Amino acid sequence: MNEFLLAAAGFVLVTVALGLIRILRGPGDADRILAAQLLGTGGVAAMLLLGVATGLPGVTDLALLLALLAAFAAVAFVAGSGRGAAGGATPGVAEGGTGGEEPE
Amino acid sequence: MEASAIPTAWLAGLSAPGGVLLVVPLILPVVGLLLGLLLGGRRLGPFVFVLLSAGLAAAVVVAAAVVTGGEPMLYQLGGWSPPLGVALKADGLSVVLLLTSAVVTLGVAVYAQRDFRPPGARETRGSLAFWMLLLGVWAGLNTVALGQDLFTLFVALELLTFSAVPLVSLDGRAETLAAALRYLLFALLGSVLYLLGAVLLYGAYGTLDIGLLAVQIAAAHALPPSVLAAAALMTVGLMAKTALVPLHLWLPPAHAGAPPAASAILSALVVKGSFFLLLRIWFDLIPGLLDLPAAQALGVLGAAAILLGNLMALQQARLKLLVAYSTVAQIGYLFLIFPLAGTTSGPTWALSAGTLQVVSHALAKGSLFLAAGLIAKALGHDRIRDLAGVGRVLPITLLASGVAGLSLVGIQPSGGYLVKAALQGAAEAGGTWWWGLVLDAGGLLTAAYLLWFIGHALSGHGPHPATAKAPGRAQELVALALALGSLLLGLLPAQVFELISVGRVPPPEPIATAWAGAFHWGSLAAGLLPLLVVAVLVLAFGPWGGRRRPGPLGWPAVGAAGLGSAVGWLDARLRCWPVAGFSLLALVLTLGVGFAFGARACVT
């Protein structure tokens, strides 16, 4: 079974690797970030597979972190691309704290 | 020594429980950094002063403990012994660095009280940043001095770099920002190479502790390739951080652009941190390297640095750049000790010469940069040709420059003289007279540009004393004190120099007697004579007393101008980023291959 899971991880990796062609070819930077996103989701899957196959502790946490930060990568891209405003027509958000606080 | 039985016992008691004393120099700047941020820029100046005074006291106590104990102090942090834990060690070398950094930093701190005191009740940018970064540099240096683990030393080096880089750009001008960026990137390149070397050593021996590694490396039949590669990588990485020619691209703009107090620290101490690590690697970690022919390469680079740096300093129109290029040259002297260490006098002797040069240059260059800062502040510029009259406005400052200059040139009884005497002696003993030639040429060139600067400062009618801004008296006195310290280094009792041999194989002849023989007043005249010749030459060519440059010059002058522009071209090329990178790669490969062949030759 472990062999199968490893093979599956390898397969997912290869598909993700194919996706990396988008990084090479673009054409736009947007397409490149898509490949990075694919790597995020695929990476989560590959890590789960590897983790269960090799029985390493903590790999679930790693996948969790990757899932959490996959969105952060998208934020980095959006912040970098300097274009926002996909949603609300009214600028600014009505609610929400505005204190300079730390996130805990 | 016999009169100090009680302090000796006290020190022995203090160092007995594993030398917990060693933690003090490590902790003081660390706690200072943390509390300093809370205190804020308004109160930071006096706080740092108090802290540094305590640090100096701690360094003196450590030094006394090491000297009286006669052997290195060791301390195992957290009670874990290497290879698992990290050890601190204070041998003669560490003590010298601890003392030097405490003294110079304290001097700079006194000097900077005036420059970095917030004018109002509120904290300003400079007042927080300068003092915090100064503490950072001090923390890095103390850790470099005491660290015994290659990775701890890496972190200490980074601490040093991260503190030093923003010091360069403290005034916020675009040029200094660019200089800081260039410094940062090149220094990072250097640290990565160093780290790579450490990684290879761990791969080969499973430990990073210098002491344990040294034992294992010494026990090896032949130096394995990983050790040779690590040595090449670490050496070149540290050379890049020390700004040895041809890897000096970052130094002149960075050191010349920083505020004077920062320049003094950068030039006097920061480059010494990485050099100190180089000493640790070559003399403690892998002493076998000193016997390899590749050690000559370091000396050749050192000689090139002396010539190039001095010739470039001679051409500078701005005082701070002149001083910065003088640093490039003086770094060269540091590297002459590597080829000379394999001679009959033994490595410890060369090491003591190198250490002395570290101290002497730190004091002299600190003083010179502080003095240059005072001059620039008083006049509003630092163009050498327009310095006329400064001598009357800032007599003490100029005196300090002159005294520091004497040490850089190597006139009796300065520390610089002792260094040169020692290096010359080693060169003659080893039959390698050409090193001596380089030393002589370097001294004469140094004398030439310093006289050029001082001559300008003394000549003519300059600004009226009232128009120039008066510097703080304390600032001038600090510059003078550091310069005098450098000059009087040679008058220290000869036994002091035995300190350096604590913890290593003593040289065949005690260092004290060797130094004692090196110094006597009779040779002062012999040292001064070439200096006088240079002085006459400078006077002859100088545009003194309103006399501008005479029209057509003879062929010697044309030749000199040609040489000057050729050297300038060479320096400009070398300081291009790609060329410096190329040099870096070439050096790594040359040293690596050189080590490999040398090691094979040694075995067969």
Place this chain on the structure above:
Amino acid sequence: MTSALAVDAVLALLIFGLALWINAARTAYGAALGFMAYGLLLALVWVRLAAVDVALTEVALGAGLTGFLLLGAAARLAPDASFDAVGVSGKGSRFLIALLCAVVAVGLAAVVLVLPDPAPTLAPLVHANLARTGVGNPVTGVLMAHRAVDTLLETLVLIPALIGIWSLSSDPDWGGRPGSLPDLSSNGPLTLLAQVLPPFGILVAIHLVWVGAEDPGGKFQGAAVLAAMWVLVLVAGLGRAPRVTSQASRLLLVLGPLVFVGIGIAGVWLAGAFLAYPEEWAKPLILAIEAALTLSVALVLGLLLAGPPVADGGGVEPRP
């Protein structure tokens, strides 16, 4: 083992190819994007090297925060941004340098191949001495007990780095708030993300620090997650970074290292050495240090991302 080797080979090839592409990319922005993907791949390699702790750090710091930093800079800077616009012009010299780099790499590879076998290692020693540290994760044991001084110095390194970044403001701006982060407060989906994700991030971060004592995880990973979440909130305009002169934020900045140093100094009396822990108290003390360090490091990391201060538009007086 063949599947495993195939996975390794794919990973190694991907990493190398991506590195080459990053070097060859036409724009810095593209290179930064590539670097983010590269970091994720590298995390997979760390899993294959049985270093999950490192993989966590790589994902959080190497790919996440560094990628954010690089992307932000690449987007703001002109393509030929300043300084040394002279790369290497000539084809010949480029080739020469490439050749030298290749020789260095080959030499390095040769050295790596001849490293002694069996490899010298400290693993058994760490294993034997782990019980005395009270924690079950050997990496945490090494970081917090055996080589505590490295960790202390490393957290300390972040402070001059932050001061260095702050020092890049102009004098009138001192006392303002960090101003390098983009402002995307009018982006609806981003706002939603910044409203929904951070609580989960906090849970994950606390979880990482807590399990770090026994399993992979620890303060740096947790702190990086917290910092990422905080930056998300800042970017979405749901919060503001503290002023550089804020005493509260400075207190939090030094809290962790101070606790560390304090416990370390207390160790001189309580456990016989600086940075040593009394054996029965080792684990609680380590956890206390880790908790305090997490807060401090998270704040530093966030502030490193947030950049030097700029003056407020509102003209609010800086706190004294």
Place this chain on the structure above:
Amino acid sequence: MSGETLFGLCGAALVGVGLFGVICQPGALRKLIAFNLLGSGVFLLFGVIAKRGGGALAAAGQGADGDPVPQALVITGLVVAFAATAIAIALLRRLAGLNDQGRSEGEPPPASRSRSDGGP
């Protein structure tokens, strides 16, 4: 050939690629990215050494898989590398901002301009 060897070679190659980039790339940002590649190569080598060391331990049946010391050091190194990148980028942005200012006086510096280009 084992996985470790493969990654060891990969690490060495990354060092080469990174060195080339740091030396040859135009522009400080590209150099910085290449520096990060170089650093990752060094860390990877360290990771390989850790795995080799741990392998010996696992063979002896003692459980641990990977030498924790290099792993801990790599974590420290990653944090340091991040700090280095942050300083370099701050310097770079400040420098670019000053250059912009110098080029066209009167325009707001990019730090404040960036605040306004988030909106549609």
Place this chain on the structure above:
Amino acid sequence: MSLPLSRMARGVGFFGFWLLLAGPGVLDVAAGTPSGGPVAWAAELVLGLLASLAATWASLRLLPPAPGRVRFTTLARLAARFLWQSILAGVDVALRAFDPRLPLNPGYLAYPLRIRADTDRALFGAYTSLMPGTLPVGSDTNGALVYHCLDLEKPIAAGLAGDEALWRRVRMGGLGDE
């Protein structure tokens, strides 16, 4: 459900997520196999409470509870629909990607969403971004939500209307409608 209750509900939710994270550690004890003794178990539980308290605090600060009530039975229906539709969406995209003829007819569609509250609009957008063939790209000047659709032939707007109706029933007002 009143406001304090909804706050508590959030706290409970975050604690539940914590249990998911800490899973083995906490639940081993419940299953009768304490791994670290009762002290460690209590410590883990207390930490979980503190962590979920912190998370709840942050959540309430970032996203104060909106007015209006939530009907949980409808929410469950919505969740089930979401799950099913997202599976359909995956299958739909996969079939198109595998089809050699690449049957795509992409285009934009403006859906006049009547939900006004920003958060709810964004939530609705996130929800529909995983539905078959729709991906919200932003709001136009009239306040309509603009979708990028893979296949304009499909009755997309009708599906969206159904989703919106269900959404409305869950939220029972408080959407800032026109």
Place this chain on the structure above:
Amino acid sequence: MSLTLDLFTVAAVSLGAVFFLAGTLGLLRFPDTLSRLHALTKADNLGLGLVVLGLLPQVASPLGWIGLIAVWLLALLSGATAGQLLAGAVRPPEWARLTAPGPGKDTADD
């Protein structure tokens, strides 16, 4: 029993892998960035869900399941928002013009 579970794992993981392949193919074949984004968000989330589902029986303790589910939930959450975020960032500048005809032809008002 174990065989059944193993078979279930093989089936679910393989199906998940197929969806990953679909996502990649979509990323490579679809004509424009937004269409590629569809492929990415939808196919990959399903693929990940199937992989998680397939791995559940392989986790030693049933309590380890929930960690996996937490991963999937978080991935779903960030996938949903990130997809929308990216869509907003990568939409071509002419998207507003494309929608100019006003409400879609078969827009239903309720």
